[in-house]
Amino acid sequence: MALELRSVTKRIGGIQHIKPVNLRLEPGHFNVLLGETGAGKTSLIKLMAGLDRCATGQIMMDGRDVTALSTQKRNISLVHQFFVNYPHMSVFDNIASPLRVAGMARSEVEARVEEAADLLQLKPMLRRRPHELSGGQQQRTALARAIAKESNAVFLDEPLANLDYKLREELRDQLPDLFAGRGAVVVYATSEPEEALLLGGRTGLMHDGRVTQFGPTAEIYRNPRDLISAEVFSDPPINAAQIQKQGSEARLNANVKWTLTGQAADLTDGPYTVAVRPHHVSPVKSTDDAVPMMGTVQVTELNGSESSAHFLLGNDSWVSLAAGVHPYRVGEDHRFFMDASKCFYFGPDGTLAA
Amino acid sequence: MKVENQKAWYFVMPVLLLVAFNALIPMMTVVNYSVQETFGDNLFFWQGLDWFEKLLRSERFHAALGRQFLFTGTILAIEVPLGVIIALAMPRKGFWVPVCLVTMALPMLIPWNVVGAMWNIFTLPDIGLLGYVMNHTLGINYNMTQDPLAAWITIIVMDVWHWTSLVALLSYAGLVSIPDAYYQAAKIDGASAWSVFRFIQLPKMKQVLIIAVLLRFMDSFNIYTEPFVLTGGGPGNSTTLLSIDLEKMALGQFDLGPAAAMSLIYFAITLLASWLFYTLMTRNN
Numbered sequence: 001m002a003l004e005l006r007s008v009t010k011r012i013g014g015i016q017h018i019k020p021v022n023l024r025l026e027p028g029h030f031n032v033l034l035g036e037t038g039a040g041k042t043s044l045i046k047l048m049a050g051l052d053r054c055a056t057g058q059i060m061m062d063g064r065d066v067t068a069l070s071t072q073k074r075n076i077s078l079v080h081q082f083f084v085n086y087p088h089m090s091v092f093d094n095i096a097s098p099l100r101v102a103g104m105a106r107s108e109v110e111a112r113v114e115e116a117a118d119l120l121q122l123k124p125m126l127r128r129r130p131h132e133l134s135g136g137q138q139q140r141t142a143l144a145r146a147i148a149k150e151s152n153a154v155f156l157d158e159p160l161a162n163l164d165y166k167l168r169e170e171l172r173d174q175l176p177d178l179f180a181g182r183g184a185v186v187v188y189a190t191s192e193p194e195e196a197l198l199l200g201g202r203t204g205l206m207h208d209g210r211v212t213q214f215g216p217t218a219e220i221y222r223n224p225r226d227l228i229s230a231e232v233f234s235d236p237p238i239n240a241a242q243i244q245k246q247g248s249e250a251r252l253n254a255n256v257k258w259t260l261t262g263q264a265a266d267l268t269d270g271p272y273t274v275a276v277r278p279h280h281v282s283p284v285k286s287t288d289d290a291v292p293m294m295g296t297v298q299v300t301e302l303n304g305s306e307s308s309a310h311f312l313l314g315n316d317s318w319v320s321l322a323a324g325v326h327p328y329r330v331g332e333d334h335r336f337f338m339d340a341s342k343c344f345y346f347g348p349d350g351t352l353a354a
Numbered sequence: 355m356k357v358e359n360q361k362a363w364y365f366v367m368p369v370l371l372l373v374a375f376n377a378l379i380p381m382m383t384v385v386n387y388s389v390q391e392t393f394g395d396n397l398f399f400w401q402g403l404d405w406f407e408k409l410l411r412s413e414r415f416h417a418a419l420g421r422q423f424l425f426t427g428t429i430l431a432i433e434v435p436l437g438v439i440i441a442l443a444m445p446r447k448g449f450w451v452p453v454c455l456v457t458m459a460l461p462m463l464i465p466w467n468v469v470g471a472m473w474n475i476f477t478l479p480d481i482g483l484l485g486y487v488m489n490h491t492l493g494i495n496y497n498m499t500q501d502p503l504a505a506w507i508t509i510i511v512m513d514v515w516h517w518t519s520l521v522a523l524l525s526y527a528g529l530v531s532i533p534d535a536y537y538q539a540a541k542i543d544g545a546s547a548w549s550v551f552r553f554i555q556l557p558k559m560k561q562v563l564i565i566a567v568l569l570r571f572m573d574s575f576n577i578y579t580e581p582f583v584l585t586g587g588g589p590g591n592s593t594t595l596l597s598i599d600l601e602k603m604a605l606g607q608f609d610l611g612p613a614a615a616m617s618l619i620y621f622a623i624t625l626l627a628s629w630l631f632y633t634l635m636t637r638n639n
Contacts, residue, residue: 049538049542051538051541051542071541071542071544072541072542072543072544076542077542078538078539078542080535080538082533082535084533084535084536084538084539086553086554086557087554087557088553088556088557089553097543097545098542098543098544101543101544101545101549102544
């Protein structure tokens with residue numbers, strides 16, 4: 001099964017909610033949709049699931065046009081961020097419900113429910129009602145329903161968002177195995193870049209109703225196509241600042257300048273936007289060509305083994321994320337080092353230049 | 355060492371006083387009447403449980419009680435399904451929502467005695483709109499002051515008109531609280547409209563429906579004003595419900611002892627039936 005979107009759009013009250021989206025989603029790996037709340041992930045999923053109609057464009061499943069096909073006929077599953085189960089039915093009946101609606105034989109239904117329940121460790125809870133389960137178990141019930149159904153496409157819309165940290169990690173680790181070898185296209189929407197990196201075979205970055213970049217997750221993390229894609233796929237937010245390129249020198253301000261190497265050196269002179277991920281800005285000089293910069297520390301956070309500092313450099317707010325505990329003092333100037341080899345350079349139109 | 359602090363009692367005092375004055379003390383005076391025979395000049399004679407015994411054996415009481423259950427059962431059987439159907443048919447969003455809500459709420463805002471008077475005039479065969487149309491336009495002989503069946507139909511229709519909105523509005527509140535995700539899940543499964551109702555809407559409406567049924571049960575079981583104004587319990591005794599019978603006994607005949615005994619039994623039946631209802635409906639939770 002492959003799911004293909006051809007110039008799909010969606011309008012709500014005259015406003016274009018989804019701008020033309022072209023995607024080809026394949027089975028065998030997770031397809032992550034990464035974007036902030038309101039980027040259009042859920043809207044796009046609803047279009048693919050057939051819960052909403054596209055304004056224009058086509059949706060193809062295995063080369064067959066399903067744009068006008070009802071949700072039911074597309075044979076898909078959807079797992080929401082909050083736990084949707086029939087409150088009145090036991091876990092068993094919940095998992096079995098789509099199979100029964102499809103008119104499947106009793107023995108087959110039981111076999112499939114057993115298998116799905118086994119995979120999701122729900123066996124002891126099959127007779128219980130959803131409200132007698134923990135949040136994690138409720139969400140596993142919803143996942144088991146999606147698995148037992150053996151649908152063509154499974155849409156997971158931030159399925160872990162309402163679980164606590166521990167459960168989230170546990171379930172996230174299990175997810176890829178659950179769907180491996182089932183031949184379904186798995187689409188996973190999330191707002192956390194880290195989840196995309198942990199899960200994603202392929203990731204589509206979404207911003208303002210548009211898929212700005214789609215490709216193998218590691219590849220698009222390393223090579224953002226434009227500034228927006230780089231911003232979407234970075235947490236904490238990527239640092240971006242205006243520079244002036246002249247000859248082989250990049251100049252951020254009077255004090256911060258560095259020598260460009262490689263592709264960046266060949267760019268035509270002019271204004272560019274430099275972007276560098278927070279963990280490539282460190283209070284420790286790690287490489288010889290690291291660029292020193294003085295910033296006024298505004299906010300600091302210590303999360304376990306990492307220290308982060310927000311500092312003001314000119315008019316720009318920068319973030320540094322470094323391993324170890326670093327003694328920052330809020331309000332004081334501190335020296336940071338930027339790894340110039342990890343910088344992205346974007347042209348005035350926002351696309352990656354080098 | 356356990357330190358006992360009794361101050362908390364002071365905080366409960368106001369509500370205890372309030373309950374004492376508005377419920378316990380009046381009720382105790384009723385208990386007091388129910389075990390005595392009362393004459394003028396404040397003469398009281400101890401009667402024991404005689405009034406209770408006589409009342410429970412009296413055919414008049416049995417008849418009134420039967421009518422009461424018939425009335426309450428009928429209006430519940432109509433108002434609950436009808437209210438749910440109306441709630442299901444109401445729009446979930448848009449311009450028509452407030453229009454529907456206000457229109458539905460209107461009958462409930464009218465004072466009870468006005469409702470009775472309205473329907474009384476409405477059904478008069480010579481000048482009432484309904485009465486005139488029925489008798490003169492449609493040629494159906496309809497006069498609820500003479501025909502018991504007409505009287506019954508009229509008080510039931512009046513109650514349905516007055517109170518179905520309550521069930522509808524409560525059910526509607528339950529319905530709109532169901533997240534879209536549930537409907538989407540049903541759509542994805544390909545569930546039928548009946549399944550959506552049976553497995554999503556009804557379970558989610560259950561809590562408010564229990565409250566609606568209880569409220570309608572208690573209110574209709576204790577109903578007095580509207581049938582009193584509309585039919586006065588007639589023709590004959592055909593629409594004499596418990597409360598109307600009680601009023602006749604207490605204030606019409608001034609039989610304070612039997613009336614007090616009847617009040618207590620009436621109260622006990624209402625309480626017991628409400629408890630039964632509630633227990634049955636919440637049994638599965």
